Amino acid sequence: MVSNKNGGGNLAEIKDVELKYVLSDLKAPFKTALREISVIESIYVFVHTDDGLVGVGEAVPTPVITGDTVEGIVAAIKLMSKKLMGQTLSPLLLQVIQQSLVGNSSAKAALDMAIYDLLAKEKEVPLYVYLNSTYSSLETSHTVSLNQVETMVSDAKQYIEMGFKALKVKLGNDITLDQSRILSIHQTVPNALLSIDANQGWNEDETKMMIAFLKDKNIHIDVLEQPVFRKEYDAMHRLNKQSDIPIMADESLFDPYDAKRLSQQGIHFFNIKLMKSGGIFPGLWIAKIALENGGKCMVGSMMETHVSLTAAYHFACAIGAYKVDFDAPFMLKEKRIAGGIQYDMNQVYLENKDAYGLGIDVMKLKELCADAKSL
Known part of the structure; x- marks a missing residue:
């Protein structure tokens, strides 16, 4: 039962949903086989209850991956908010969000985070506790953005010198050049734990060429992430069967139905975002399906800020993620959000592990959004 903090014992209800559009500059452009960006566009969501609680969430547009644009996210959140308004705060709202419309995963994620934030705050526990988990610091990898060979080598060396042990190397636009990139990085930082993310950039034959090249050069790769187009399930299956390197699904994996199909195809390494x-x-x-089939889950992210990454942190604790990729805040020119996740180089932890809900400082976030565009 949800109690009314103002006394009276009435059930708390959703009273208002605010949206703010905030831009966060990156230190340098972030490049993959699919896109290049120099700024993170965040739609911050504030869900208010009638007893004074505020839950926060974040959505970011990634049109080439999720199909979500700023305009689409805003429209979807407004539509779903109508279904939430006046409703009693309860876990049932999480289902209402998912059933309100098809697709629009980023908008759903923002509201989902905010409702979870409220539910944990109502119980006066951190979100990881609400999710029946325990607290632990996590170790993140750092992404090496797709670029010229010399730049990628320099970046990889810098990240290892900073204290990172694991690197995710973005490839996927030219197989011959990609081979030079990964070989040069391996030769420069031979003790780094490397993974490759091709972002759907290769076809099946090119992926086979890369796998053979890695074996010939004795380059150990932890996982090979989404080498081919997201709907090429049969190719993913064949590659996984033939390769000593686990094939990880990213863009092929959106919902539990995708998870079931991938598991049936023998793909058991999932990147959940x-x-x-x-x-x-x-x-x-999704995590339940993976674990029931002997799989492993990584928790990754798009180019996001501390709000949604804090939600991802709590989620990673809850599912026992075997690795996380939470490096986007390192690419920001400045940190402007208080509370939630913090970093000690590759170690990710909560600023206050006892803070209720996500642990984001809502007042500070509102100050950041004071001059931001209301949507």
């Missing part, structure tokens, strides 16, 4: 799954609620089902 809240912007793809539609939030924590469906993400938990």
